[in-house]
Amino acid sequence: MCNACLIENVRKSAFSRRDFFRRSAAAGVAAVAAGAITARPALAQSSGQVVDLTWTLTPEFPTFDGNPGIMFESDKDYAADGYKIWKxxxxxxxxxxxxxxxxxxxxxxSxxxxxxxxLMCPLCVLDITAKAAEEPNAMVxxxxxxxxxSTNGDIPEGACVAMNSGWEEKMGSAAYRNDADGNxxxxxxxxxxxxxxxxxxxxSIGVDTLSLDPGNSADFAVHYSWLPAGRYGIENLKGLGQLPATGATLFVxxxxxxxxxxxxxxxxAVV
Incomplete structure (x- = not known):
C-alpha cells in the first residue's frame, strides 16, 4: 500500500473510532496514575550509570513520511551579533x-x-533481536x-516496556525504514x-524503530488501541542493548x- 493511501485510511478510521477514544482515554489515565507510584522504589535500586537512549535529530534522520523532520535557520551569529541563535x-x-x-x-x-x-518509571526491556534478524516486520x-x-518476574504497574530489536544497527541506511522493494x-x-x-x-511502550506498529501494518492497531487508552509511546530509541532486562529507571x-x-x-535510563 502506498504511503499516501495508508495515511488516508488511518484518517478515515480515526473519525469512526472517535467515541471509543474518548471512553478509553478516561479509563486509561486513571490506571496509569494508579501505577505511577512504583517509580519511586525503582529509583532506590540505581547505581548511577546513565545510558542515553536518544538519537541526535538532524535533517537527515529517517521519518515516517520521508520528509526532513527538523530544519535550521540562523537567526543570530557570533560575527554579527556576538552570540548564536538558531531558528x-x-x-x-x-x-x-x-x-x-x-x-x-x-x-x-496532549x-x-x-x-x-x-515520565519517570521502571524500564523493562524485551529482546527480540533474534526474531527481527529473521523477519524485518517481527513483533513483540x-x-x-x-x-x-517467566524469566524476570512481574512487570511493575506504571512501567515502560521497550522493544529491543537491534534495529539501531541499520541507522544510516535505507533499511532502517524500507525493504529492497521500498516497502x-x-x-x-x-x-x-x-x-x-x-x-x-x-x-508506556517504546521501540527502537520508526513506529509502535510493525512496518507492514495496514491498520495501526497498536496506535489505535494503546494511545486512546491514555498511554504514551516512544519511537526511535537507541542503546537498549546496553541495558538489563529489568532494574533500570527511565527518565523521559x-x-x-x-x-x-x-x-x-x-x-x-539509569541503571
Whole structure:
C-alpha cells in the first residue's frame, strides 16, 4: 500500500473510532496514575550509570513520511551579533520522540498533559533481536511478554516496556525504514502484547524503530488501541542493548507545548 493511501485510511478510521477514544482515554489515565507510584522504589535500586537512549535529530534522520523532520535557520551569529541563535522548525514525530494519546485520539491528553509521574518509571526491556534478524516486520507478541515474566518476574504497574530489536544497527541506511522493494519494513508491537500490557497497568511502550506498529501494518492497531487508552509511546530509541532486562529507571524529557500530539524527547535510563 502506498504511503499516501495508508495515511488516508488511518484518517478515515480515526473519525469512526472517535467515541471509543474518548471512553478509553478516561479509563486509561486513571490506571496509569494508579501505577505511577512504583517509580519511586525503582529509583532506590540505581547505581548511577546513565545510558542515553536518544538519537541526535538532524535533517537527515529517517521519518515516517520521508520528509526532513527538523530544519535550521540562523537567526543570530557570533560575527554579527556576538552570540548564536538558531531558528528551529521541527515536526512533532521526528527523531527519538513521544506519541501522546492525542496523536490518535481527539480529545485525549496532549503531550503537555502527560502525568509527570509517568515520565519517570521502571524500564523493562524485551529482546527480540533474534526474531527481527529473521523477519524485518517481527513483533513483540503476547507470548514474548509471558516469557519475559517467566524469566524476570512481574512487570511493575506504571512501567515502560521497550522493544529491543537491534534495529539501531541499520541507522544510516535505507533499511532502517524500507525493504529492497521500498516497502515499510521494521519491527514493532503486536496488539496481543499491548492488550496484555494494558491489563497490567503499564504506562508506556517504546521501540527502537520508526513506529509502535510493525512496518507492514495496514491498520495501526497498536496506535489505535494503546494511545486512546491514555498511554504514551516512544519511537526511535537507541542503546537498549546496553541495558538489563529489568532494574533500570527511565527518565523521559517530554516536550511541553500546548495541545502537542508528541514531540522530540531526551530519553535517559539509569541503571
Amino acid at each position: 528551529v522548525t521541527f515536526y512533532e514525530h521526528s527523531g527519538t520522540h513521544i506519541d501522546a494519546p492525542a496523536h490518535f485520539a481527539e480529545g485525549a491528553d 503531550v503537555d498533559e502527560l502525568a509527570p509521574e509517568s 507478541e503476547a507470548e514474548d511478554i509471558e516469557a519475559w515474566i 515499510f519494513a521494521f519491527p514493532g508491537f503486536a496488539k496481543s502484547a499491548t492488550d496484555m500490557l494494558l491489563e497490567m497497568g503499564v504506562a 524529557g517530554a516536550p511541553k507545548h500546548e495541545a502537542g500530539t508528541g514531540g522530540p524527547a531526551r530519553v535517559l
